[in-house]
Amino acid sequence: MWFDKIMEDCKEALIISKKNKGIFIPIFIQLGFSFFLGILIAIIVIVSIIGTFRVNFGSFNTWQSFVSILPVAIGFVIIISLIAIIFNALLEVGSISLYKAAVEGIKPTSKHFFQGIKNYFLKVFGGSMFLGIVGLILSPIIFALLILYTVIIGVLTAGWGMTFLSTILLVFFLPWPIIVVLDNISPIKAIGKSFVFGKKNFLALFIVLLAYTLLTRYLVSGLGIFVAAFGGWFLVGVLATYIKVVVILFYKRESETVVYK
Numbered sequence: 213m214w215f216d217k218i219m220e221d222c223k224e225a226l227i228i229s230k231k232n233k234g235i236f237i238p239i240f241i242q243l244g245f246s247f248f249l250g251i252l253i254a255i256i257v258i259v260s261i262i263g264t265f266r267v268n269f270g271s272f273n274t275w276q277s278f279v280s281i282l283p284v285a286i287g288f289v290i291i292i293s294l295i296a297i298i299f300n301a302l303l304e305v306g307s308i309s310l311y312k313a314a315v316e317g318i319k320p321t322s323k324h325f326f327q328g329i330k331n332y333f334l335k336v337f338g339g340s341m342f343l344g345i346v347g348l349i350l351s352p353i354i355f356a357l358l359i360l361y362t363v364i365i366g367v368l369t370a371g372w373g374m375t376f377l378s379t380i381l382l383v384f385f386l387p388w389p390i391i392v393v394l395d396n397i398s399p400i401k402a403i404g405k406s407f408v409f410g411k412k413n414f415l416a417l418f419i420v421l422l423a424y425t426l427l428t429r430y431l432v433s434g435l436g437i438f439v440a441a442f443g444g445w446f447l448v449g450v451l452a453t454y455i456k457v458v459v460i461l462f463y464k465r466e467s468e469t470v471v472y473k
Contacts, residue, residue, distance in 0.1 A: 218416040221461040229454050232314040234321070238307040239449030245299050246445075249292070256288060297344065301337040305329055308393045311457050315464070328393060336389050339399025343385070379425050383417045384410035387459055394463065405472040413466060417459075424455045 229235065309328025310320040318324075358374070388406035392399060410417055428448050463470075 214413065214416045215419075217465060218420055218458075218462060221458050221465065222420065224461055225454055225457040228314050228457055232320055234319070235307070235310045235314050235457070236450060236453055238303055238310070238325075239446060239453065242303060242449060243445055245303075249296065253292065293344075297340050298337060301333055301340050302329055304389050305332040305336050305393060307453070308332075308390055308456065308460075311453070311460055312393060315457065315460050331396070332389075332393050335392050335399045335402075339388060339392070339403060342399065343403070375425060375429070376422075379418060379422045382421045382425070383414060386421065386456075387463055390456065390460055390463060394460070394467070401472060405470055408472045409463060409466065409470045412469060413462070416462070420455065420458060424451055427451055 305328045306325040307328075309324045309332075312328075313320040313324045384407050385403070386406075387409055388399070388402045391397065391402040391405050391409070395402070395405070397405070428451055
């Protein structure tokens with residue numbers, strides 16, 4: 213039964229996670245980058261606002277100021293987004309290589325992390341850019357459907373609707389970087405194979421990923437504001453690491469049945 217299989221993998225992932233504490237190191241790397249990026253954004257925003265007021269001092273016009281700063285703001289968003297995509301791709305392939313080593317019974321080290329970056333970064337970066345562009349193109353449609361859902365079903369259930377939608381997207385698209393690393397294939401083929409994998413094992417993946425989504429959303433906030441502010445990032449990181457180990461184990465179990473041409 214699919215339920216027994218996914219539960220076995222959840223149990224095995226817990227054992228692997230306890231045995232290999234090194235797989236959690238990328239959480240702290242992510243924290244450092246987020247802290248750095250947050251400071252960088254704050255500095256650039258403050259400098260831009262001060263610069264705009266200085267240029268328009270004495271003849272300040274809200275619309276003219278907005279138009280003058282708009283190209284800079286757009287350029288800033290593009291650059292920050294590109295930096296975030298590059299870093300996330302680096303961290304993703306390095307982390308998955310650590311998880312892969314742990315699952316295969318090898319002690320994960322920095323060698324696995326950097327080897328993963330060397331071998332798979334360009335593939336995952338290219339796939340991330342492709343999905344980002346597709347998401348940008350489809351965003352007006354998704355936004356319109358969300359508004360339609362809110363109007364028809366109700367505002368109170370919109371949050372749950374987004375939760376289920378995000379979980380469904382995770383089912384089909386969370387595994388693709390894992391598949392790139394495990395199978396060493398192109399990002400487009402990995403995305404296609406990820407979709408087939410999600411389709412064939414929808415219920416098992418949906419239940420596990422829904423539990424993960426709800427835990428990350430409510431567990432941290434349920435522990436209090438202080439814990440959420442200072443320890444939430446770690447708890448979320450631990451859960452994300454664990455769930456990816458589960459997906460790796462489940463994919464390795466089912467990979468022979470996942471055929472994409």
